[in-house]
Amino acid sequence: MSFPEAATPPELRAQVVALQDEAWPDRDAPALPRTSLTHDPELNPVTMVLVDGDIDGEDGGGADGGTVLAALDILSKEIRHAGRLFAVGGLSTVVTRRAARGRGHGRLLVTAAHETMARQGLDLGLFTCDRPLRAFYESAGWHALPGAVIVGGTRAAAFPSDQPGFDKVTMADFFTTEGRRHASSFHHARLGLYPGGTDRLW
């Protein structure tokens, strides 16, 4: 299922935040109320969840009824690169419930996100991951972008993906004709994404 982050049913939203807290216990805002937003609304966050259980509401519970096995958010914005504007989406806060890892749930949801992003008119998807997760994302339809660095944060407080102590790989896929035509210009480039101070590298 997917929802604009702010319109996620409260019971699902509470589970998503709990999974994020479990995976990133020391993230910047650990005391977030269960239903407050994780992402900057300017980035049009869309939450995708893989839910197990009673989602049809046989007991009247509606969409609130299941267990969230995995969750992620798709963020998007326009960037200027090589003199052109590109509609870019990225994956953020990809997480599988700890007790349910290693069963393919993460791959299923990340693959679904890839398909959703390809359909939604974005020129490309673009995000970083820690190097050991490269094969995981590749198995879900994404490709490593050779030599590319994402410059996150803001123009005033840049947060590059190649900063000391980071070992990140830039992952991407090009969806539109325009995106594909210019794909090679994204190789070995420093890509000014600047998603802001909340989602510094998405």
Ligand SMILES: CC(C)(COP(=O)(O)OP(=O)(O)OC[C@H]1O[C@@H](n2cnc3c(N)ncnc32)[C@H](O)[C@@H]1OP(=O)(O)O)[C@@H](O)C(=O)NCCC(=O)NCCS
């Ligand atoms: C990364 C994560 C979402 C994967 O979810 P999952 O449901 O366990 O993934 P899957 O079961 O679909 O696994 C797919 C493959 O990725 C591999 N994989 C998963 N996590 C991995 C890790 N941390 N390092 C290396 N490989 C990993 C699995 O071994 C599996 O490979 P295989 O099919 O060859 O056996 C999950 O481990 C998680 O929530 N981690 C904590 C949060 C996190 O790091 N998120 C990613 C932010 S970029």
